[in-house]
Amino acid sequence: MxxxxxxxxxxxxxxxxRLRSEDRRxxxxxxxxxxxxYKPRTEQQVRRKLEELEAVDAEVTxxxxxxxxxxxxxxxxxxxxxxEASDERKPMSPAAMRRTLRSKGIADVHxxxxxxxxxxxxxxxAARRVAEKKLRMMxxxxxxxxxxxxxxxxxxxxxxxxxxxxxxxxxxxxx
Numbered sequence: 046m047x048x049x050x051x052x053x054x055x056x057x058x059x060x061x062x063r064l065r066s067e068d069r070r071x072x073x074x075x076x077x078x079x080x081x082x083y084k085p086r087t088e089q090q091v092r093r094k095l096e097e098l099e100a101v102d103a104e105v106t107x108x109x110x111x112x113x114x115x116x117x118x119x120x121x122x123x124x125x126x127x128x129e130a131s132d133e134r135k136p137m138s139p140a141a142m143r144r145t146l147r148s149k150g151i152a153d154v155h156x157x158x159x160x161x162x163x164x165x166x167x168x169x170x171a172a173r174r175v176a177e178k179k180l181r182m183m184x185x186x187x188x189x190x191x192x193x194x195x196x197x198x199x200x201x202x203x204x205x206x207x208x209x210x211x212x213x214x215x216x217x218x219x220x
Contacts, residue, residue, distance in 0.1 A: 070107075073100055077108055081117040085126060088118050089150025120151050124159035136171030139163065140203035172204045172212045180216060192217045 054060075073095070080086065080094050091112065095105045112118050124146055131137045137145070139160050146156045179198050183191060192213055199209045 070104070073098060073104060073108060074111065077112055078115075078117075081112055081115075085123050086118060087120055087123050087149045087151055091118055121155040121158060123149075124151050124155040125162070128159045128163060132167060132171060136174050138172070138203035138205075138208075139168060140205075144203070168204070169208055169211065172199060172202075172208050173216070175199070175202060176212050176216055188217055 076098060077091070077094065081091065086094075088109070091109065092105065095108060100108065109118065127146060128142060131142060142160060143156055146159070147153075176195055176199060179195060180191065183194060195213050195217065196209055199212065204212075
């Protein structure tokens with residue numbers, strides 16, 4: 046109806062071009078909707094997907110506006126959910142979270158807001174859980190070796206020295 050089609054209508058070159066354009070637009074919308082509803086995505090991830098689909102700049106702008114209207118692309122919400130999920134499944138230091146979120150194209154403003162809600166106790170608890178798991182797998186023989194390996198591991202994971210010292214002193218002295 047939008048294109049004014051009816052039975053017995055002659056197909057002009059202009060009409061064929063408009064039909065192909067409309068078909069492409071609907072196809073891109075379907076693919077983008079499936080992509081963004083499968084799991085949360087950042088704007089950068091959506092832009093990359095649209096590049097893969099060979100969308101032109103005008104289409105990208107229109108599609109991003111369309112998908113945002115559903116609330117499926119929201120970098121601030123993505124950063125908050127990422128920080129919350131990190132506490133539940135794979136504890137990360139604030140520095141590691143910041144690195145990961147930046148690599149996903151999240152702006153520093155959204156990252157700062159997501160990390161500001163984290164309490165120091167959450168960071169300490171995350172470091173403790175990671176360190177306990179590492180200690181169970183560690184083959185070091187002496188407490189000094191355990192301490193050294195655990196310190197290096199926590200530094201690699203991005204924890205600050207004050208957190209590392211507290212966790213290592215608590216865990217290695219117990220064992």
